[in-house]
Amino acid sequence: MTTIKSFRELVSDDGSHIHRRIFTDPELYELEKKHIFAHTWVYMGHESQIEKSGDFITSYIAETPVIVSRAGDKSIHVSINSCSHRGVPVCRADQGNTRRFICPYHNWTFSNKGDLISIPQERKVCNKPDKAALGLKKVPRVETHHGLIFASLDENIEPLIDYLGPMAWYLDCLFDRFDGGVEVLGPPHKWLINCNWKLPVENHLGDVGHGPYLHGSLLQGTPAVEELEKYGHNIVPKPGHGLSVRLMPEGTPDDQCMLGMDGIAGMDLEVFEYLKESHKKVSERLGDIRARLKPLCYTRFCSF
Numbered sequence: 001m002t003t004i005k006s007f008r009e010l011v012s013d014d015g016s017h018i019h020r021r022i023f024t025d026p027e028l029y030e031l032e033k034k035h036i037f038a039h040t041w042v043y044m045g046h047e048s049q050i051e052k053s054g055d056f057i058t059s060y061i062a063e064t065p066v067i068v069s070r071a072g073d074k075s076i077h078v079s080i081n082s083c084s085h086r087g088v089p090v091c092r093a094d095q096g097n098t099r100r101f102i103c104p105y106h107n108w109t110f111s112n113k114g115d116l117i118s119i120p121q122e123r124k125v126c127n128k129p130d131k132a133a134l135g136l137k138k139v140p141r142v143e144t145h146h147g148l149i150f151a152s153l154d155e156n157i158e159p160l161i162d163y164l165g166p167m168a169w170y171l172d173c174l175f176d177r178f179d180g181g182v183e184v185l186g187p188p189h190k191w192l193i194n195c196n197w198k199l200p201v202e203n204h205l206g207d208v209g210h211g212p213y214l215h216g217s218l219l220q221g222t223p224a225v226e227e228l229e230k231y232g233h234n235i236v237p238k239p240g241h242g243l244s245v246r247l248m249p250e251g252t253p254d255d256q257c258m259l260g261m262d263g264i265a266g267m268d269l270e271v272f273e274y275l276k277e278s279h280k281k282v283s284e285r286l287g288d289i290r291a292r293l294k295p296l297c298y299t300r301f302c303s304f
């Protein structure tokens with residue numbers, strides 16, 4: 001029985017005021033898992049993190065642990081990391097390469113598509129197990145956008161590109177800059193933050209204003225402060241998506257669009273020339289506005 005009588009108690013009609021309870025209420029969090037995370041697209045990782053057959057990374061959809069794997073035919077699979085026998089996690093690494101996931105408890109063995117391949121001492125099992133029905137539970141929808149892998153627990157969800165809508169225009173600023181796309185280098189940095197999931201989302205979605213102050217030890221006294229104050233924007237292309245950007249004004253020299261108003265200061269000339277050439281290519285590919293627009297961070301239940 002819910003104790004939340006009305007969501008109107010928690011958010012003002014125009015959305016400008018919220019009750020602090022939305023960051024602390026465990027009952028609301030349970031509702032969010034059921035009504036949001038079970039029915040939306042969730043970012044899993046980048047294709048370059050699982051480039052080769054057998055590569056895998058592990059992640060979560062809300063609190064459900066998943067394995068994101070590249071099979072021998074190069075297809076991408078997202079499977080729930082819970083053995084179909086007694087629920088033990090079959091993969092305990094953050095990333096790696098394997099042809100098989102072997103459950104440590106009784107060694108049921110699964111392919112990197114999640115199919116159950118073998119059961120030790122299968123002939124001793126009383127009822128003949130139907131291995132075809134006992135694979136790892138699949139996350140039913142997996143789609144990619146310029147290398148970004150998204151998955152959804154809702155098999156009837158709209159296609160990813162429709163879901164992203166105008167957000168795709170902004171995502172492409174970072175992920176469609178060159179013909180070959182972009183590549184994630186090295187393992188990702190991960191932080192465990194002891195807070196409600198909406199706090200970091202809000203920080204990335206709608207708070208370009210904190211830059212000069214919270215990060216003042218880095219920025220105060222530099223042109224970056226003026227740049228953020230004059231040209232920083234929070235953008236919500238559609239509800240649920242958001243980003244912070246810096247949009248330099250028309251006529252800004254290339255190096256300042258690319259590197260900010262600090263321009264070339266302190267940069268190795270060879271690196272600078274490379275970046276300038278890259279910027280020219282990006283301008284030709286994405287157009288003038290996006291050449292002047294620098295995304296600072298994105299939010300779609302995840303941060304880049």
Ligand code: FES
Binds near residue numbers: 085103104105106
């Ligand atoms: S729990 Fe995985 S093999 Fe038994």
